Amino acid sequence: MKSIGVxxxxxxAPGMNACIRSVVRTGLSLGLDVYGIKYGYNGMIDGDIYKMKSYSVSNIVQRGGTILKSARSKEFMTKEGRAKAYEQLTKRGIEGLVAIGGDGTFTGANIFHEEFGIPIVGAPGTIDNDLYGSDYTIGFDTAVNTALDAIDKIRDTANSHxxxxxxxxxxxxxxxxxxxxGIGGGAELVVVPETSITMEDVINTLKEGRDKQKTSSIVVVAEGGDQGDAHQIASHVIKELPDLDIRVSTLGHIQRGGSPTSYDRILSSRLGMAAVEGLINGEKxxxxxxxxxxxxxxxxxxxxSKAKPINQELMRLVEILSI
Amino acid sequence: MKSIGVxxxxxxAPGMNACIRSVVRTGLSLGLDVYGIKYGYNGMIDGDIYKMKSYSVSNIVQRGGTILKSARSKEFMTKEGRAKAYEQLTKRGIEGLVAIGGDGTFTGANIFHEEFGIPIVGAPGTIDNDLYGSDYTIGFDTAVNTALDAIDKIRDTANSHxxxxxxxxxxxxxxxxxxxxGIGGGAELVVVPETSITMEDVINTLKEGRDKQKTSSIVVVAEGGDQGDAHQIASHVIKELPDLDIRVSTLGHIQRGGSPTSYDRILSSRLGMAAVEGLINGEKxxxxxxxxxxxxxxxxxxxxSKAKPINQELMRLVEILSI
Amino acid sequence: MKSIGVxxxxxxAPGMNACIRSVVRTGLSLGLDVYGIKYGYNGMIDGDIYKMKSYSVSNIVQRGGTILKSARSKEFMTKEGRAKAYEQLTKRGIEGLVAIGGDGTFTGANIFHEEFGIPIVGAPGTIDNDLYGSDYTIGFDTAVNTALDAIDKIRDTANSHxxxxxxxxxxxxxxxxxxxxGIGGGAELVVVPETSITMEDVINTLKEGRDKQKTSSIVVVAEGGDQGDAHQIASHVIKELPDLDIRVSTLGHIQRGGSPTSYDRILSSRLGMAAVEGLINGEKxxxxxxxxxxxxxxxxxxxxSKAKPINQELMRLVEILSI
Amino acid sequence: MKSIGVxxxxxxAPGMNACIRSVVRTGLSLGLDVYGIKYGYNGMIDGDIYKMKSYSVSNIVQRGGTILKSARSKEFMTKEGRAKAYEQLTKRGIEGLVAIGGDGTFTGANIFHEEFGIPIVGAPGTIDNDLYGSDYTIGFDTAVNTALDAIDKIRDTANSHxxxxxxxxxxxxxxxxxxxxGIGGGAELVVVPETSITMEDVINTLKEGRDKQKTSSIVVVAEGGDQGDAHQIASHVIKELPDLDIRVSTLGHIQRGGSPTSYDRILSSRLGMAAVEGLINGEKxxxxxxxxxxxxxxxxxxxxSKAKPINQELMRLVEILSI
Structure with a gap:
C-alpha cells in the first residue's frame, strides 16, 4: 500500500482533528502518501481530495470540529454514487481508507468495501459512545465534560432558588x-433508554426528596428515552407535584463542540495510528x-449491530449517591 | 447606624456571593453588625435571618449562585407582608438594608422604604444588564462569556457541517x-429588541451570505425580540431558504450560573463596599x-424605569465584521 | 461493622471530595455511622473527628481540594502517636477506615493496621498516578487536563513568536x-523518568526540527527526570542551539487544584463506594x-512498592506525531 | 487612502487576532486594500507582506496569539532598516498602517512616522495594561481571568493544607x-510596584492573619515590584514566620495565551474599526x-510616556476584603 485517504x-465530534492528524503523520512516517477527502462520502464522489503534508495538520490537535468537514451523503447510498467515489480514489492511486465516523459511516463503508474491495479501517468518532468494539469513542469524554460543566452551572441556580x-x-x-x-453532576436521578425507569419512579424519587427536605434536585434525561424528552417528563411531574419549582434545560449542540479533553486527544491519536497500522497489516x-x-x-x-451495555455498577452509584 | 442586613x-446572578462578601466585610470593618437574610423578602418576613461573621463569607468569592438563596415573594407584595418584614428587622435592630437584585427587587424596596422609612441601598444583580444607573450589572460579564463559550463550541459544528x-x-x-x-462570537447577524430588524432583513442577510459562498453562519437571537424566539425565526427562514442546513440552539439556564469572571467579582466587590458606605453616609x-x-x-x-440604550457603535460593529 | 471513619x-487531589461524598453516602445507605477525620493522621491523633450526615457532603462533588483537609503527620510516625490515634477511634466506636491518599498515606496505614488490627481500605488519591493497583488515580485526569490547558495557552505564544x-x-x-x-498538547518531545532519553537526544530533536523549518516547538518535562528540571535542560540546549528562542515555564501548583473532570468524579465515586463495600466484606x-x-x-x-509501567504505545505516539 | 497595512x-496578547480581523473587514468595507505584514517590523523590512481577504480572518476571533506572528526587530532600530521597510510599503502602494502592540511598537512607529511621514494608528495590544490613553488594553482582561483561574485552583490546595x-x-x-x-481571587495581600508596601507590611499582615486563626492565605505579587519577586519575598517571610507553611507559584507564560474573553474580543474589534476609521479621517x-x-x-x-494610575478604590478594596 502506497497511498491512503482519510x-x-x-x-x-471533538477529537476528530486529533485523529486526522495522527492518521496523516503515521502514514507519512511509514512512507505513505496521505490524501484528505473533504465532506465525507460527498467529497469522495466529487473528487474534493487533496494531498496532505505534515504541516497540513499542525496546530489542530486542540481544535473541535473537523478540518476535513463532514456531511451526510444521499448519493453514496446509490450504487452509481459509490462507483463514482471508487473511480475518484483509483484515479489518485488511493488503496486504503480511514473512515472517521459513527454507525452511518461504517454502514456505508461496509457496503463500499464489499462492492469494490477497497480496504477500510474505521475510527469510532461519535459523542454518543454507542459503538460496540471500543470502550469509548472519539468525542464522548469531551461531550460528558461539557454536559457536566453545564450541569454545574445550572446547579448554582437550582440551589439558589x-x-x-x-x-x-x-x-x-x-x-x-x-x-x-449524572454521576459527575450529583444528579438525584438519571433517565436513560437502557433502564426500565417509569414516570412513577421519577415522581416517587422527587417526592421522597421533597419529604426529606432536599431543597433542590437535578434529573438528567437522555434524549432518546421511552418516557419522552425532558419537557414531556417535566410536564408530567408538574401535574403530580405542583408544589415543586420545576425548570427544564436542553443542552443541545454545545455538546458536539469545543476543544477535546486530554482523554479524547490521546484516544483519537491512538486510534488514528492504529487505523493506519491496521491498513498496512492487512485489516480491511x-x-x-x-x-x-x-x-x-x-x-x-x-x-x-451489537449493543454495548452500560456498566451496572454505574447505575447503582447513581442510586446510592443521591440519598 | 449600628446594624445592617443584606x-x-x-x-x-454570578457575582452575588462576591457582593455579599464585600457587604459583610465592609460592614464589619466599619464596626457594624451585619445580618444575612435568606430567601429574599420571604426570609425577611419569616425571620430567616442570622448574624454574619467574616468567615461566613470565606471562600465564596468564586462561587456562582447565592449563599443567601433567592426567591420571589408574593407575601411581600401585600402591606401585611411588608409590616411583618419590618417587624423582623426592628426586632433585631437592623437599621439599614443592602438589596442585591433586579427591577422586581428594587420595586419592592422602593415601596418598603416609602412605607417604613428604612434606608435601603440596592446593588444591581442581574445578568440582563437592563438597569439604568450602572454601565454593567452583576453577572452580565459572566453570562456573556458563558454564552460566548457556547457559541464557540457551536461554531465548531457549524463549520464542520x-x-x-x-x-x-x-x-x-x-x-x-x-x-x-454576537460580536465576540463572530455572528453574521444579531436580532435584538432594541432594533427594528425585520424577518426580511434576516432572510436577506443569510441569502447574501449564501451567494458569497459563506459556508456557515451564526445568528444570535435575544429571547425577547418582536420577531419571536429563535425557533420561530428559524422556521420562517427555512421556508424561504430551504437549501440552507439550519439548526437552532437555546442556551437557557447555563447563562445564570458558573464561577464569576474577574470583571464580575471586582464589580460586585466594589458595589458591595459602596452600598455599605452609601448607607453610612445617608443614602437611602x-x-x-x-x-x-x-x-x-x-x-x-x-x-x-429609565431605558439604558445600547451603544450604537456596537450595532455598527456587527454589520462590518460580518462581511 | 457499625461505624467507619474517612x-x-x-x-x-481533585476528586477527593467526590470520594469522601461517596464513602459517606455509601456508608449511610448501608446503615453505618460515618465519621469524618480532619487533617489526616494529625486529626486522628487530636480527635478532630465529627459525625457526617448525607448533607455534610452536599454540593462538594464538583469542588477541588478536600473538605476534610489534609496534612502530613510526624507524630503518626511514632508508636505513641499511632496509639493515641487508635484510642481516639475506639473511643468513638470506629471499626474501620477509608484512607484517601498516596504512598505515604498507605505506608502509615499499613503499619497502623499491623499494630492495631483495624481494617483499612485505601483509595488512591494522587495526581501523579504512581500507584500500582489502579489504572488511574484520583486527580490524575484533572491534572493532565489542567496541564494541557496551560500547554494550549503557551502554544499560542510559542507559535506567534x-x-x-x-x-x-x-x-x-x-x-x-x-x-x-505531551501527546495531547502536540509536544515535539517528552522527557520523563521512565525513559533513557539523553541531553543529546533533546538537542538532536530540536536541531532536526529547526532544519525542517519547524517554527516553534514544545518540550514537556516531568519534574523528576535524570536530566534535571526544565530550567537545567533548557540552559544546556541554549548553549548548543543559541539561535533558538527558548523559554521555560513551570506549571507548578495549579495542577493540584480545580474542579475535577468527569472521569475523576466518577472514578472517585466508584472507589469510595467500593472502599466501603470492601470494608464491609472483610477487606482490611x-x-x-x-x-x-x-x-x-x-x-x-x-x-x-511495585512500579506501574507506562504504556509503550504512548511513547511511540509522541515520536510519530511530532514529525 | 486606498491601501493600508496591519x-x-x-x-x-489574546485579542490581537480579533483586532486584525476587525482592521481587515473594516478596511474592506470601506473599499480599501488591506495588507497583512508578518513578524512585525522584521516582516516589513523583508517584504513578508500579503493581501488579505475577508476570509483570511475567518474563524480567528476566538484564537489566542496572532496569525500575523510577532517579533522584535533590531534592524528596524537602524535608519537603514526603516528605509527598507518604507520601500517595501511604497512598492505596494501601502499608504497607512495599523500597528498592534505595546510601547516598544509605538516607539518605533513614532520614529517611523517622523522620518517618512506615513500615517500610523496604533492599537494597544499588551496584557500589562500599562499604556496611557486607553482604560484597558487588548489581552488584559483575558490575562486577569487566566491568573484568576490559576489562583482559584491554587486556593483549593492552600485551603486543604x-x-x-x-x-x-x-x-x-x-x-x-x-x-x-488579587481582588477577584480573594487575596489577603497584593504587592504591586505602584504602592510603597514594605517587607514589614507583608510580614505584619500574615502575622495578623495567623493570630486571627486564618488558616490559609494568598499573596499576589506583581513581577516588577521593589521588594523582589515572589520567591525573594517568600524567603524573607519564611525567616520571620517559620511556623507558616509557605509555597510559591509563578504563573508565567500561560497569562499571554488562551482564547480571548468577551471583553477582549469586543475591545479589540472596536479598536480595530476605530484605527482604520482614524486613518481614513486623517489621524496619523x-x-x-x-x-x-x-x-x-x-x-x-x-x-x-505618561503613567496610568491605578484606581485607589481598588487598593482600598483589597484591604477591606481581606479582614
Missing part, C-alpha cells in the same frame, strides 16, 4: 452521556477500538 | 447579552452603580 | 502527566483500584 | 494584573483607545 463523516431541574443531554440510543454526567473491513487499554479491531457489522 | 432577591445556527441567548427586554456575545432609596468607572447612586425609580 | 492525607518552550509538569517519580499532556489492608474498568483490591505493600 | 509586534501561597503574576511596570486578580501618529466607553486618539508620545 475522511470524516456523520456528526462531528430551591428548584428541580430536568436537564436533557444527547444520546439518541444510548444513555452513556446521561449516566456519566473493521473498526479500530480500544478495549481495556488495548488496540482491537472489530468487524464493521459487529460494531454497528 | 439579602439577594429575584433571579440569581456548513450549517446556519440560530442561537438564542437570555435578555427579555434587553439585547445586551445578544449584542456582546437608591441603587449603587458604576458609571465610567466611578461609583454613583441613582434613585430606585429612575433605575427601574 | 480521611484524606498527603497532597490533595516562533519559540521553543520547555514546560515542566508535575510527576516526581512518574512521567504519566508529562506523557499524556488493601488499596481499592479500577483495573480494566473492574474494581480490584491490592495489598498496600504491593500498591506502594 | 501588523502585530512585541509580546502577543492550611498554607500561605505567594503567587507571582505578570506586570513588569504595572500592578494591574496583580490588583485585579496616535494610539486609539477606549476611555469611559468612548473612542479616543492619544499621541504615541503621551501613550508611551
Amino acid at each position: 475522511f470524516t463523516s456523520g456528526g462531528d 430551591d428548584r428541580v431541574f430536568f436537564i436533557e443531554v444527547m444520546g439518541r440510543h444510548s444513555g452513556y452521556i446521561a449516566i456519566q454526567s 473491513n473493521v473498526m479500530v477500538g480500544v478495549i481495556n487499554d488495548k488496540i482491537t479491531y472489530t468487524s464493521f457489522k459487529l460494531a454497528i | 439579602f439577594t432577591s429575584g433571579g440569581d 456548513d450549517r446556519v445556527f440560530f442561537i438564542e441567548v437570555m435578555g427579555r427586554h434587553s439585547g445586551y447579552i445578544a449584542i456582546q456575545s 432609596n437608591v441603587m449603587v452603580g458604576v458609571i465610567n468607572d466611578k461609583i454613583t447612586y441613582t434613585s430606585f425609580k429612575l433605575a427601574i | 480521611f484524606t492525607s498527603g497532597g490533595d 516562533d519559540r521553543v518552550f520547555f514546560i515542566e509538569v508535575m510527576g516526581r517519580h512518574s512521567g504519566y502527566i508529562a506523557i499524556q499532556s 489492608n488493601v488499596m481499592v483500584g479500577v483495573i480494566n474498568d473492574k474494581i480490584t483490591y491490592t495489598s498496600f505493600k504491593l500498591a506502594i | 501588523f502585530t509586534s512585541g509580546g502577543d 492550611d498554607r500561605v501561597f505567594f503567587i507571582e503574576v505578570m506586570g513588569r511596570h504595572s500592578g494591574y494584573i496583580a490588583i485585579q486578580s 501618529n496616535v494610539m486609539v483607545g477606549v476611555i469611559n466607553d468612548k473612542i479616543t486618539y492619544t499621541s504615541f508620545k503621551l501613550a508611551i
Whole structure:
C-alpha cells in the first residue's frame, strides 16, 4: 500500500482533528502518501481530495470540529454514487481508507468495501459512545465534560432558588452521556433508554426528596428515552407535584463542540495510528477500538449491530449517591 | 447606624456571593453588625435571618449562585407582608438594608422604604444588564462569556457541517447579552429588541451570505425580540431558504450560573463596599452603580424605569465584521 | 461493622471530595455511622473527628481540594502517636477506615493496621498516578487536563513568536502527566523518568526540527527526570542551539487544584463506594483500584512498592506525531 | 487612502487576532486594500507582506496569539532598516498602517512616522495594561481571568493544607494584573510596584492573619515590584514566620495565551474599526483607545510616556476584603 485517504463523516465530534492528524503523520512516517477527502462520502464522489503534508495538520490537535468537514451523503447510498467515489480514489492511486465516523459511516463503508474491495479501517468518532468494539469513542469524554460543566452551572441556580431541574443531554440510543454526567453532576436521578425507569419512579424519587427536605434536585434525561424528552417528563411531574419549582434545560449542540479533553486527544491519536497500522497489516473491513487499554479491531457489522451495555455498577452509584 | 442586613432577591446572578462578601466585610470593618437574610423578602418576613461573621463569607468569592438563596415573594407584595418584614428587622435592630437584585427587587424596596422609612441601598444583580444607573450589572460579564463559550463550541459544528445556527441567548427586554456575545462570537447577524430588524432583513442577510459562498453562519437571537424566539425565526427562514442546513440552539439556564469572571467579582466587590458606605453616609432609596468607572447612586425609580440604550457603535460593529 | 471513619492525607487531589461524598453516602445507605477525620493522621491523633450526615457532603462533588483537609503527620510516625490515634477511634466506636491518599498515606496505614488490627481500605488519591493497583488515580485526569490547558495557552505564544518552550509538569517519580499532556498538547518531545532519553537526544530533536523549518516547538518535562528540571535542560540546549528562542515555564501548583473532570468524579465515586463495600466484606489492608474498568483490591505493600509501567504505545505516539 | 497595512509586534496578547480581523473587514468595507505584514517590523523590512481577504480572518476571533506572528526587530532600530521597510510599503502602494502592540511598537512607529511621514494608528495590544490613553488594553482582561483561574485552583490546595501561597503574576511596570486578580481571587495581600508596601507590611499582615486563626492565605505579587519577586519575598517571610507553611507559584507564560474573553474580543474589534476609521479621517501618529466607553486618539508620545494610575478604590478594596 502506497497511498491512503482519510475522511470524516456523520456528526462531528471533538477529537476528530486529533485523529486526522495522527492518521496523516503515521502514514507519512511509514512512507505513505496521505490524501484528505473533504465532506465525507460527498467529497469522495466529487473528487474534493487533496494531498496532505505534515504541516497540513499542525496546530489542530486542540481544535473541535473537523478540518476535513463532514456531511451526510444521499448519493453514496446509490450504487452509481459509490462507483463514482471508487473511480475518484483509483484515479489518485488511493488503496486504503480511514473512515472517521459513527454507525452511518461504517454502514456505508461496509457496503463500499464489499462492492469494490477497497480496504477500510474505521475510527469510532461519535459523542454518543454507542459503538460496540471500543470502550469509548472519539468525542464522548469531551461531550460528558461539557454536559457536566453545564450541569454545574445550572446547579448554582437550582440551589439558589430551591428548584428541580430536568436537564436533557444527547444520546439518541444510548444513555452513556446521561449516566456519566449524572454521576459527575450529583444528579438525584438519571433517565436513560437502557433502564426500565417509569414516570412513577421519577415522581416517587422527587417526592421522597421533597419529604426529606432536599431543597433542590437535578434529573438528567437522555434524549432518546421511552418516557419522552425532558419537557414531556417535566410536564408530567408538574401535574403530580405542583408544589415543586420545576425548570427544564436542553443542552443541545454545545455538546458536539469545543476543544477535546486530554482523554479524547490521546484516544483519537491512538486510534488514528492504529487505523493506519491496521491498513498496512492487512485489516480491511473493521473498526479500530480500544478495549481495556488495548488496540482491537472489530468487524464493521459487529460494531454497528451489537449493543454495548452500560456498566451496572454505574447505575447503582447513581442510586446510592443521591440519598 | 449600628446594624445592617443584606439579602439577594429575584433571579440569581454570578457575582452575588462576591457582593455579599464585600457587604459583610465592609460592614464589619466599619464596626457594624451585619445580618444575612435568606430567601429574599420571604426570609425577611419569616425571620430567616442570622448574624454574619467574616468567615461566613470565606471562600465564596468564586462561587456562582447565592449563599443567601433567592426567591420571589408574593407575601411581600401585600402591606401585611411588608409590616411583618419590618417587624423582623426592628426586632433585631437592623437599621439599614443592602438589596442585591433586579427591577422586581428594587420595586419592592422602593415601596418598603416609602412605607417604613428604612434606608435601603440596592446593588444591581442581574445578568440582563437592563438597569439604568450602572454601565454593567452583576453577572452580565459572566453570562456573556458563558454564552460566548457556547457559541464557540457551536461554531465548531457549524463549520464542520456548513450549517446556519440560530442561537438564542437570555435578555427579555434587553439585547445586551445578544449584542456582546454576537460580536465576540463572530455572528453574521444579531436580532435584538432594541432594533427594528425585520424577518426580511434576516432572510436577506443569510441569502447574501449564501451567494458569497459563506459556508456557515451564526445568528444570535435575544429571547425577547418582536420577531419571536429563535425557533420561530428559524422556521420562517427555512421556508424561504430551504437549501440552507439550519439548526437552532437555546442556551437557557447555563447563562445564570458558573464561577464569576474577574470583571464580575471586582464589580460586585466594589458595589458591595459602596452600598455599605452609601448607607453610612445617608443614602437611602437608591441603587449603587458604576458609571465610567466611578461609583454613583441613582434613585430606585429612575433605575427601574429609565431605558439604558445600547451603544450604537456596537450595532455598527456587527454589520462590518460580518462581511 | 457499625461505624467507619474517612480521611484524606498527603497532597490533595481533585476528586477527593467526590470520594469522601461517596464513602459517606455509601456508608449511610448501608446503615453505618460515618465519621469524618480532619487533617489526616494529625486529626486522628487530636480527635478532630465529627459525625457526617448525607448533607455534610452536599454540593462538594464538583469542588477541588478536600473538605476534610489534609496534612502530613510526624507524630503518626511514632508508636505513641499511632496509639493515641487508635484510642481516639475506639473511643468513638470506629471499626474501620477509608484512607484517601498516596504512598505515604498507605505506608502509615499499613503499619497502623499491623499494630492495631483495624481494617483499612485505601483509595488512591494522587495526581501523579504512581500507584500500582489502579489504572488511574484520583486527580490524575484533572491534572493532565489542567496541564494541557496551560500547554494550549503557551502554544499560542510559542507559535506567534516562533519559540521553543520547555514546560515542566508535575510527576516526581512518574512521567504519566508529562506523557499524556505531551501527546495531547502536540509536544515535539517528552522527557520523563521512565525513559533513557539523553541531553543529546533533546538537542538532536530540536536541531532536526529547526532544519525542517519547524517554527516553534514544545518540550514537556516531568519534574523528576535524570536530566534535571526544565530550567537545567533548557540552559544546556541554549548553549548548543543559541539561535533558538527558548523559554521555560513551570506549571507548578495549579495542577493540584480545580474542579475535577468527569472521569475523576466518577472514578472517585466508584472507589469510595467500593472502599466501603470492601470494608464491609472483610477487606482490611488493601488499596481499592479500577483495573480494566473492574474494581480490584491490592495489598498496600504491593500498591506502594511495585512500579506501574507506562504504556509503550504512548511513547511511540509522541515520536510519530511530532514529525 | 486606498491601501493600508496591519501588523502585530512585541509580546502577543489574546485579542490581537480579533483586532486584525476587525482592521481587515473594516478596511474592506470601506473599499480599501488591506495588507497583512508578518513578524512585525522584521516582516516589513523583508517584504513578508500579503493581501488579505475577508476570509483570511475567518474563524480567528476566538484564537489566542496572532496569525500575523510577532517579533522584535533590531534592524528596524537602524535608519537603514526603516528605509527598507518604507520601500517595501511604497512598492505596494501601502499608504497607512495599523500597528498592534505595546510601547516598544509605538516607539518605533513614532520614529517611523517622523522620518517618512506615513500615517500610523496604533492599537494597544499588551496584557500589562500599562499604556496611557486607553482604560484597558487588548489581552488584559483575558490575562486577569487566566491568573484568576490559576489562583482559584491554587486556593483549593492552600485551603486543604492550611498554607500561605505567594503567587507571582505578570506586570513588569504595572500592578494591574496583580490588583485585579488579587481582588477577584480573594487575596489577603497584593504587592504591586505602584504602592510603597514594605517587607514589614507583608510580614505584619500574615502575622495578623495567623493570630486571627486564618488558616490559609494568598499573596499576589506583581513581577516588577521593589521588594523582589515572589520567591525573594517568600524567603524573607519564611525567616520571620517559620511556623507558616509557605509555597510559591509563578504563573508565567500561560497569562499571554488562551482564547480571548468577551471583553477582549469586543475591545479589540472596536479598536480595530476605530484605527482604520482614524486613518481614513486623517489621524496619523496616535494610539486609539477606549476611555469611559468612548473612542479616543492619544499621541504615541503621551501613550508611551505618561503613567496610568491605578484606581485607589481598588487598593482600598483589597484591604477591606481581606479582614
